[in-house]
Amino acid sequence: MDAEQKQVSSDSGAEAAAGFFPLDRFNAFSDGVFAIVITLLVLELPVPPSTAPILPALAESWPDFLGYLISFAFIGGIWISHAGLTRYMRRGDVVSFRLNLVLLLFVSLLPFSTHLMVAHMHGADASVAVAIYGLNLFMESALITALMHHAAHDRHLVVDDVDDARVSRAYRQRRAYLVATALAIIVAFIVPLAAVGIYIALAVAFLIQPLIGMWRRQ
Amino acid sequence: MDAEQKQVSSDSGAEAAAGFFPLDRFNAFSDGVFAIVITLLVLELPVPPSTAPILPALAESWPDFLGYLISFAFIGGIWISHAGLTRYMRRGDVVSFRLNLVLLLFVSLLPFSTHLMVAHMHGADASVAVAIYGLNLFMESALITALMHHAAHDRHLVVDDVDDARVSRAYRQRRAYLVATALAIIVAFIVPLAAVGIYIALAVAFLIQPLIGMWRRQ
Amino acid sequence: MDAEQKQVSSDSGAEAAAGFFPLDRFNAFSDGVFAIVITLLVLELPVPPSTAPILPALAESWPDFLGYLISFAFIGGIWISHAGLTRYMRRGDVVSFRLNLVLLLFVSLLPFSTHLMVAHMHGADASVAVAIYGLNLFMESALITALMHHAAHDRHLVVDDVDDARVSRAYRQRRAYLVATALAIIVAFIVPLAAVGIYIALAVAFLIQPLIGMWRRQ
Amino acid sequence: MDAEQKQVSSDSGAEAAAGFFPLDRFNAFSDGVFAIVITLLVLELPVPPSTAPILPALAESWPDFLGYLISFAFIGGIWISHAGLTRYMRRGDVVSFRLNLVLLLFVSLLPFSTHLMVAHMHGADASVAVAIYGLNLFMESALITALMHHAAHDRHLVVDDVDDARVSRAYRQRRAYLVATALAIIVAFIVPLAAVGIYIALAVAFLIQPLIGMWRRQ
Numbered sequence: 117m118d119a120e121q122k123q124v125s126s127d128s129g130a131e132a133a134a135g136f137f138p139l140d141r142f143n144a145f146s147d148g149v150f151a152i153v154i155t156l157l158v159l160e161l162p163v164p165p166s167t168a169p170i171l172p173a174l175a176e177s178w179p180d181f182l183g184y185l186i187s188f189a190f191i192g193g194i195w196i197s198h199a200g201l202t203r204y205m206r207r208g209d210v211v212s213f214r215l216n217l218v219l220l221l222f223v224s225l226l227p228f229s230t231h232l233m234v235a236h237m238h239g240a241d242a243s244v245a246v247a248i249y250g251l252n253l254f255m256e257s258a259l260i261t262a263l264m265h266h267a268a269h270d271r272h273l274v275v276d277d278v279d280d281a282r283v284s285r286a287y288r289q290r291r292a293y294l295v296a297t298a299l300a301i302i303v304a305f306i307v308p309l310a311a312v313g314i315y316i317a318l319a320v321a322f323l324i325q326p327l328i329g330m331w332r333r334q
Numbered sequence: 335m336d337a338e339q340k341q342v343s344s345d346s347g348a349e350a351a352a353g354f355f356p357l358d359r360f361n362a363f364s365d366g367v368f369a370i371v372i373t374l375l376v377l378e379l380p381v382p383p384s385t386a387p388i389l390p391a392l393a394e395s396w397p398d399f400l401g402y403l404i405s406f407a408f409i410g411g412i413w414i415s416h417a418g419l420t421r422y423m424r425r426g427d428v429v430s431f432r433l434n435l436v437l438l439l440f441v442s443l444l445p446f447s448t449h450l451m452v453a454h455m456h457g458a459d460a461s462v463a464v465a466i467y468g469l470n471l472f473m474e475s476a477l478i479t480a481l482m483h484h485a486a487h488d489r490h491l492v493v494d495d496v497d498d499a500r501v502s503r504a505y506r507q508r509r510a511y512l513v514a515t516a517l518a519i520i521v522a523f524i525v526p527l528a529a530v531g532i533y534i535a536l537a538v539a540f541l542i543q544p545l546i547g548m549w550r551r552q
Numbered sequence: 553m554d555a556e557q558k559q560v561s562s563d564s565g566a567e568a569a570a571g572f573f574p575l576d577r578f579n580a581f582s583d584g585v586f587a588i589v590i591t592l593l594v595l596e597l598p599v600p601p602s603t604a605p606i607l608p609a610l611a612e613s614w615p616d617f618l619g620y621l622i623s624f625a626f627i628g629g630i631w632i633s634h635a636g637l638t639r640y641m642r643r644g645d646v647v648s649f650r651l652n653l654v655l656l657l658f659v660s661l662l663p664f665s666t667h668l669m670v671a672h673m674h675g676a677d678a679s680v681a682v683a684i685y686g687l688n689l690f691m692e693s694a695l696i697t698a699l700m701h702h703a704a705h706d707r708h709l710v711v712d713d714v715d716d717a718r719v720s721r722a723y724r725q726r727r728a729y730l731v732a733t734a735l736a737i738i739v740a741f742i743v744p745l746a747a748v749g750i751y752i753a754l755a756v757a758f759l760i761q762p763l764i765g766m767w768r769r770q
Numbered sequence: 771m772d773a774e775q776k777q778v779s780s781d782s783g784a785e786a787a788a789g790f791f792p793l794d795r796f797n798a799f800s801d802g803v804f805a806i807v808i809t810l811l812v813l814e815l816p817v818p819p820s821t822a823p824i825l826p827a828l829a830e831s832w833p834d835f836l837g838y839l840i841s842f843a844f845i846g847g848i849w850i851s852h853a854g855l856t857r858y859m860r861r862g863d864v865v866s867f868r869l870n871l872v873l874l875l876f877v878s879l880l881p882f883s884t885h886l887m888v889a890h891m892h893g894a895d896a897s898v899a900v901a902i903y904g905l906n907l908f909m910e911s912a913l914i915t916a917l918m919h920h921a922a923h924d925r926h927l928v929v930d931d932v933d934d935a936r937v938s939r940a941y942r943q944r945r946a947y948l949v950a951t952a953l954a955i956i957v958a959f960i961v962p963l964a965a966v967g968i969y970i971a972l973a974v975a976f977l978i979q980p981l982i983g984m985w986r987r988q
Contacts, residue, residue: 135718141579141635143359148587148802151366154442155374156591161446166453170462188442192435196428199359210632217628218759224590224624228597235602244606282353323436361795366584369802372878373810379882384889388898406878410871414864417795500789541872571936577797577853584805592809646850653846654977660808660842664815671820680824 189319219259247304401452407537437477465522619670625755655695683740843973873913901958
């Protein structure tokens with residue numbers, strides 16, 4: 117083993133001795149959960165039986181495809197926020213690892229909430245189903261905000277030259293999401309489909325933004 | 335923490351402050367989605383019931399195995415193109431992260447389209463099923479091309495010594511895929527099984543090529 | 553290729569020639585299995601049919617949600633222990649790779665044991681179901697302890713400056729888990745629901761701890 | 771960006787320009803597929819219905835658990851061989867990427883072959899089912915051997931100081947697996963359960979070896 121590698125090893129030992137955890141496993145495990153959850157959603161899409169005409173059958177199950185798209189956009193959005201956060205982190209501690217697990221708990225519940233909302237969208241209990249979905253989105257946003265707070269309050273976890281303007285913009289964006297999803301939960305009890313409209317608006321805004329970004333640069 | 339590690343951390347902070355995202359999470363998340371989608375396909379393969387003779391039962395469900403092989407080849411092909419692209423990238427930005435998410439949306443829809451095509455291959459609506467499958471392949475190709483365009487047009491995202499000959503060959507290959515899948519969509523409305531033949535030809539070409547490559551070297 | 557990269561390559565060849573395995577694949581594969589198992593659990597959660605009122609239906613299937621939470625907490629806990637262990641390792645050998653596989657065997661059995669416990673919690677065979685679940689947790693703890701022992705006894709696998717106080721704390725924690733799960737197995741044959749209570753207590757302690765950690769720092 | 775990082779980027783561009791692919795995505799994608807396949811196996815395990823006594827029900831479905839253990843051991847074994855191989859590689863090319871995809875095709879078919887063998891182990895067509903399982907194992911071994919050959923024959927892919935003794939031992943081990951699985955395929959047509967015995971012997975040898983390794987060191 118050459119000197120440099122030894123140096124790195126010793127450092128990692130010293131880091132560990134001080135109670136820090138390396139970020140590589142934090143990221144790998146999180147990326148795994150995000151990737152699986154976003155892919156599991158497709159298992160819920162109903163394939164029309166081989167005797168039925170396809171297009172009317174697909175049109176009839178539009179809530180499934182809508183739920184798929186919304187959940188895909190939200191999981192993707194949380195994932196990008198997560199990657200955006202860990203850019204500024206240089207290591208983790210046991211608290212950030214566990215907070216992250218609670219965040220991933222709500223991420224991995226999303227296929228369930230999606231299925232619930234889709235199955236009940238036209239039923240008698242649509243309000244409850246749409247509100248539970250919103251609560252799931254709200255908890256995700258709340259926990260990634262908690263993770264940001266924890267990292268920001270422990271100077272040992274973040275890199276030195278954090279861009280304050282960018283960080284406060286990220287906070288504003290998170291707060292906007294929290295307000296929007298809290299609003300959707302309330303709206304769900306008055307007009308459930310209007311709450312679904314809020315989810316769609318947030319998801320579309322997220323998915324269309326890159327195209328606008330590409331347009332502007334050209 | 336030694337000086338070198340600090341240096342790297344500071345750089346990553348500066349990179350982040352300039353709005354760039356590291357590629358490691360981009361790759362890890364993408365590899366996760368590709369790996370899950372390519373493996374989920376196996377869940378669709380029907381196991382003959384324990385009382386039936388196996389070989390006739392397997393022979394009868396040949397469309398399932400055909401769909402499995404074609405989709406495996408296409409996901410594998412897109413994955414290699416993706417790895418081939420990120421070789422030339424040194425970092426990402428928020429636009430490339432989101433474009434990648436839209437690409438992965440169509441990748442993760444492929445088990446659904448495969449199931450749809452297989453279930454309807456002999457039915458009255460074969461044209462529609464085969465065309466939807468082709469549309470899914472077309473969108474995958476279109477989005478990885480868009481990702482290549484975006485990376486190529488932003489000099490901050492790519493490494494300095496990009497091999498122009500290789501890049502233009504990759505573009506030509508992408509364009510050939512786009513034309514072939516667009517053609518298959520049109521053919522699907524005339525002779526659906528001929529469009530399936532185009533998919534098979536593309537998949538076989540992809541899977542056999544390495545064997546030719548090995549042969550030549552020896 | 554520059555000199556430094558060549559150096560690294562040669563080192564990795566020399567490492568391999570001495571029978572060592574790099575940790576990156578050890579970690580990537582383990583993180584993949586942990587992430588998939590923790591996410592597969594959600595597939596077991598029953599979505600109330602579209603005609604039933606949601607809240608009573610969810611309340612009735614509380615054992616499913618309880619099993620989900622407990623298993624999530626235990627898999628998360630084992631994962632953090634695993635990441636905590638590999639912090640001190642600088643490479644692996646074939647024995648640690650295989651021991652890890654046996655550990656992952658019991659990790660990947662947890663969705664099965666969870667499903668079994670949940671389905672039989674109110675049945676005639678509750679004792680057996682609850683004890684099998686405890687046995688699964690016990691084996692997980694036993695194998696990560698074996699992995700710690702193996703790494704600690706081979707000086708080539710660990711970094712130089714291991715923090716002894718922290719390591720012996722980790723051993724104590726593991727032993728406490730072993731005793732608690734062994735106790736739960738015995739209790740399962742007397743009062744099955746009391747054993748479930750032990751699982752809940754361990755899971756809650758694990759999930760609540762980060763909040764206490766955050767509180768203290770502020 | 772500091773000079774060193776730029777250097778690495780330029781190198782990666784030059785590597786790419788010469789047609790080489792980085793190993794990190796090769797490994798990440800492969801680890802993902804291995805991890806998913808080994809975990810999907812658990813979905814096939816039947817949970818006894820809540821009214822049935824558990825232990826007799828589990829005892830009756832012993833072929834499922836046997837198939838689970840054998841397949842787990844084989845996937846784990848192939849994964850360790852794969853990690854053992856890439857230790858000696860310093861980069862990939864398009865042929866190794868595609869050969870690897872064909873290897874992963876057979877890896878991802880294993881849950882299907884396992885399910886087939888388990889469902890037909892006591893049926894009239896046991897020979898065919900057991901032989902197909904053996905063929906799947908054989909193809910896995912054949913393809914990882916082909917991958918080893920390809921890497922060994924292209925000096926640009928491997929590190930400089932390959933340990934010849936260790937490599938030829940790996941080849942011998944692979945050849946032994948090929949012979950054993952070919953033998954099992956033949957035996958399957960005479961006494962199917964004897965072929966299952968060969969699979970068990972190979973799997974047990976693999977799973978028990980680490981315990982012997984631990985024993986010896988102490």
